[in-house]
Amino acid sequence: MTVGDLIDRLSACDRDAPVRLAINPFFPMAHRLGGMETSVDEHGRPMVYIAESPKAEQFPLPPAVAVALTWQESSEAPPRRRRRATRPTDGH
Template identity: 65%
Template sequence: MTSSEMTVGELIDLLSACDRDAPVRQAMNPFFPMAHRLAQVVQSVDETGRRVVYLAEGRDADAQLGYLPPEVTVALTWQGPVQAPPRRPRRTAGGN
């Protein structure tokens, strides 16, 4: 069975390359990208009997931290790189 879901083992492998003291956050909603604090890891069983692990945000009012940094949304391919529009020549006092 081919699955596009990340496994706990794959998550551990990815996290092993990270700073162990860095806080863990969850990036959510590609159309309105926000960062959330993680508060819980819960194991359960899905409707097919397969074990599943859920990462949940906290219930505190400050669990949602705000917008994701632009470089994160680009790295997740949720948004393309944004470049400043080209500058137009400035007008002179004479109207040209």
């Protein structure tokens, strides 16, 4: 993903919505964003780094988000069938 891709995606979002960074598909958590720095990689290409907040709070990632990111499969409960009523027979 490039900075342009990120800007395009974010431009469709509510400007007042908090931003969280989803981390670790095996133990999905959301992290508050902190600072941002630019640098270059080992080949001299420009890079942008987004850091976690110094407050370092983690929040459980909503299951629907983990499913949308394809980190988990949907885990909807199977439909319930109506049980037949049991009646005592012969007074027992």
